[in-house]
Amino acid sequence: MKISFTINGEQQSIDIEDGNTPLLWVVRDMLDLKGTKFGCGKAACGACTLHIDGEAVRSCSYAVKFAEGKNLTTIEGLGTRETPHPVQQAWMEHVVPQCGYCQPGFMMATAALLEKNPNPTDEDIDNNIINVCRCATYVRMRKAIHRAAELTQSANPVNQ
Amino acid sequence: MTEKKKVSRRKFLIRGSLGTLGVLAVGTYVFRNPIRRMGLEMAETLIPPYSGEGTDANLWFEITKDNQVVLQSPKVEMGQGTFTSLAQMVADELDVALDQVQVIGAATDTGIVDGMSTGGSLSVASLWTPLREMAATVREMIKAEAAKQMGVAVGTLSTSNGSVSGGGKSMTYAEVAEGVTEWKLPKTPELRAVKDYKFIGQPIKRIDLAPKVFGDPIFGMDAEMPRMLHACVIRPEHVGATFKSAETSSAESMPGVVKIVQKEDWVGVVAETYAQALAAKMTIKVDWDVPKQWTEEGIRSILQVGKGNKMITQKQGGALDEADAEVVSMEFKSPIGAHAQIEPNGALALVKDGSATIVLSTQVIGVTQKQVSEALGLPLDKVNVIPTYLGGGFGRRLNTVHAVQAAQMSQAVGKPVKYFFTRKEEFQHDTFRPPTHHIMRGKLGADGLLEGLEHHYASGDVAINSVILPPMLTTIFGTDIGAMRGGNIQYDKVPSHRAVQWHTTLPFATSWWRSLGLLANTFAIESFVDEMAIKAGKNPVEFRLQQVSDKGTGKRLKAVMQKAGETYKDETINGRAMGFAASVDAGAPCAHVVEVSIEDKEIIVHKVICVFDCGIAVNPDQVKAQCEGAIVMGMSGAMHEQMTLKDGQLYPTIYGPYNMALMRHAPKEVEVILIQGDDKPYPVGEPPMGPIGAAIGNAVRRLTGERLTDLPMRLA
């Protein structure tokens, strides 16, 4: 079957026999976007998190057939070295990553959070950021999330 | 490859002008020590020698045409920040700018790989002197050559930012080295004073930061080769199961399946896509022989103080009399621990025309090369192992079975094959942190200090049966040197103190898990010492300080305890209590003060103050990062994680049911104070994991009166 969607701003069309194939494998192996990671394949670790129509979705548990007509963003589309997303900028300021494998999933989850809640409290962060980081970089992540919120707000001041 | 040459530490082999890369400065540095020097004491405190092997074709550095220095690192980068520290060390002696240095993990074809492993928190510590010496030597080589080319005395030249200048003239290193085939070898120059370094000692941002923030494909799982196929291997669910036969007929005709590979003790599916391989795998029926249904009780019955191989690892004075009413005894336990690193193990292998290329996340490049060469019957120099960045190591990647299997599958299909574990396989076929059992004994004297202190402990394999250590080491040591970490008693002023290890090999693989025995051993010892301090009515920091002498690491340990002790209050304020604990690991002392409260039976760690003496902190920011990570990972192990057995299978097999510390559990405040107690770098990645469990247990003890003795710590 043919499935068409936009990914990182570009139109894509793929031909695939089994529409139930997890989106994760389509993104990684067919579209060669390796930033979205496989950690468990059971929607438990969050390493596969990307955005579908602005919502955080765990792509290992999302059948590619549902992507028809949707707008996808992966870490590669979140920002670039030349124009980093505020989350990425904050991540670099606080030197968050250690092994780095889980980080794209965390950054995508954080970006989705800030899109809807530009000034999350620590409790909001606890509730929303539930991915697993084995290197346990959470301490710096929390600082980076608050910093990213700062950067987001200074770029888009919210009028009360 | 040419035969191994034993080269003394001051000789170099140089190979110049390698094709399009322009100039190569090639260094071969061998720093060998005979195994007999690796005494038991070394396992605890000294740094084992780097065990690389040198041959002509291997390089450490390349200086490229655009004046970049490429360091072929024998150590891999798994998040511990090694690449960054090594770059700092190179830049400071080679006199290049930091952004002129690129670090890549050496492949067996192109660089020196460590014959043992990346692990033990040893990368920076073991390369501290050799790497700087080599960088300094290369600098002098370039200066000498520049002097010749410029027609000036070498003493008039200075080096900076990758250029040599003097007498109004300047040349880049690349310009100097271009086309040169014969180099003059200088004597190894004096290294600079640490205080004069520009990069070492500075909190430089990780050099791999951008690749990790922008999602570059740098991990083993990201590796690609043209026309690559995907594979699964079927593994048993039951502990102790062996392969009998497999029914694969329906799998063979499933969409995308290229070949079912059947070996003596395993079956693999190779297909066009991973999803297809998985789907085919589900149709394969394997007949496993399961001789026994292991249970948690069954494991605990063989894993006990008093069972297995006994070794007294420390002995001072006489043994405590168990019948003595004054002797306090306490039992502690820790469970099986999974590595649970987020990137599963796997490999991309291409075996064709009598040679093999393996691309994978690994901590054992050299061992992998050897094992693939043996399994495939290929000569060593026909097997090229290329390490990538690791999505977590923690000791999980100190083995090679998946590389061999990927290679064998590729050999069977004549195409590249990418294979990796499913998460369930990672949980059931891990090389786990072994469960432990401890009996602490202690007796207070009239002065309220300890008269006797004993740590009896039982553990499964850590070092024993590991693929990276020769079996004869076990014979030499008679003990498991990994399980021993943190097992000896640091309170050497206690007149009678001893540590006794009981070792048992369990029916599932157990091996290295970040900090090895340190986590469980320190939990037992520091919880018990705390209990004895309470019994003696003494401040727990003072109680400890009074029982450590100045010998060995004692002075540094006390300095760390003292500093941490400044923030410790032995009282409960507003529902929060503090806990204190300290340990020494691999010569690096660390103390933690934690602030804890309890809400709805949940132990909440609000704040951790970590005082750590790692000697010279090559990159203090990354040392702090390692402390932060070790603290929270230690919390995860001490408060959340537990593998067990269910229906003869290791369980659980997924994150979630395998509880781990998440964002919500991480302390909101972690402060790391670094003390430099020695003039060289010490191991960093593991030592800060020691005190955290006991510190938290000690705080809980003060809040509730309850002494938690079984990990993971839970309130009833």
Add this chain to the structure above:
Amino acid sequence: MRSQKLIYIIPIILFATILFATDLASPKLADATEAGLAAEEVLHDGTNFDKMMAVLMHKRCVNCHPSDNIPKQGEDSHAHNFGMARGDGNHGFEATNCNTCHQSENNDFSGVPGAPEWSLAPESMKWEGLTRTEIAASMLDPKRNGGRTHHEVMEHLTEHALVLWAWTPGIDAAGNPREAPPVPVDEYIAAVKEWFEAGAVIPAE
């Protein structure tokens, strides 16, 4: 006899219509491989109320009708992993809402269950820990059932895809089929309709 048979024909026709729906969002009731494991004791005898409540008190239903703000999961109804909770709109949190993991169909690769409009039942519909007569009363009370009439409640119970998902609950992360409620779906639907038609009488217990 005839009138009894007539009564059964109506729900069977309605049921058949559902079966033949081709909308992607419909649960694939006809696909045997997706059917859940039958509960250990399948209930065929008993009153309509017995049958209806045997289903509504089953974990496949009560797991998402918690009495607190925590969805439950699994055969042992443990608290949903990773601290998932109700959030503000019964749908979790901004970056981790139900649809972050749950889609409109079960996912056999991940073992994550799915159905259209996957969500926690509103707090007013908390059933966990209630007796069956308490649940029935709650269900009929417009103040707690989202302002529904009896007829609307009946429709919800017999036609809502999310409700009917319970009979094709898919497999879990370990590949084990989830247990379906202890009354076959057609018998349940018939029992519900009959009970409402007979006046929705909650027996005294």
